[in-house]
Amino acid sequence: MVAPKAKPNKAHLALARYEKDHDLAILTQNIDGLHQLAGSKRVYEIHGSVQHYHCVRCHHPMELQELPHEGVPMCPKCGAVMKPDVVLYGEGLPEKDLYEGIEAVGRADVMIVGGTSLRVYPFAAIPEYFRGRYSLLINAEPTPMDANFDDVIREDIGDTLEAILS
Ligand SMILES: [Zn+2]
Structure with missing residues (x-):
């Protein structure tokens, strides 16, 4: 993406x-x-943005440019996966922007x-x-x-x- x-x-x-x-x-x-x-x-990004990420466990936020360029990005705080702040199928929309x-x-x-x-x-x-x-x-x-x-x-x-x- x-x-x-x-x-x-x-x-x-x-x-x-x-x-x-x-x-x-x-x-x-x-x-x-x-x-x-x-x-x-x-700009209101109704389906989110690949510029922003958060940890799926502790919700630690990061920006795209802070992440390593290869492999699955991991949270520096707790080691869980970092997910892009985009809306995937079946997920709700970002309410604030909407x-x-x-x-x-x-x-x-x-x-x-x-x-x-x-x-x-x-x-x-x-x-x-x-x-x-x-x-x-x-x-x-x-x-x-x-x-x-x-x-x-x-x-x-x-x-x-x-x-x-x-
Ligand atoms: Zn974390």
């Missing part, structure tokens, strides 16, 4: 630039931490949803909390929720988001 050489794309960078002088919140299903790497500050992210959607004037099939719950239900003025969906393929948005753009998220935000 860890791809330490992955770099932020055009969309990550455009969002980080935009946040410098706009009130922007990002909710993501991705676990790669690339939004923060691009410079974004207000609730704060939903609250941000409920307060937003504008919502842009992009690069998602809107088929994986509960993430797909989050846009329903939007009460603002304008909503836009950017996705290359049709989704079951296209009709819920004011506008739909069927294009790649990277180029489109960069153009819209600039």
Whole structure:
């Protein structure tokens, strides 16, 4: 799951630039931490992040860069396995990021949803909390929720988001 050489794309960078002088919140299903790497500050990681780890026994927290590069990472305090803070099948979602992210959607004037099939719950239900003025969906393929948005753009998220935000 860890791809330490992955770099932020055009969309990550455009969002980080935009946040410098706009009130922007990002909710993501991705676990790669690339939004923060691009410079974004207000990011809600609904499925967690491979940048953060905790011990399965004593809950000691660690960051990806503190772990050894090979083998199964072990807890320096108690010797148990260190687990990435990502949501695996059958596990609950990180409640703090989920609730704060939903609250941000409920307060937003504008919502842009992009690069998602809107088929994986509960993430797909989050846009329903939007009460603002304008909503836009950017996705290359049709989704079951296209009709819920004011506008739909069927294009790649990277180029489109960069153009819209600039
Ligand atoms: Zn431990």
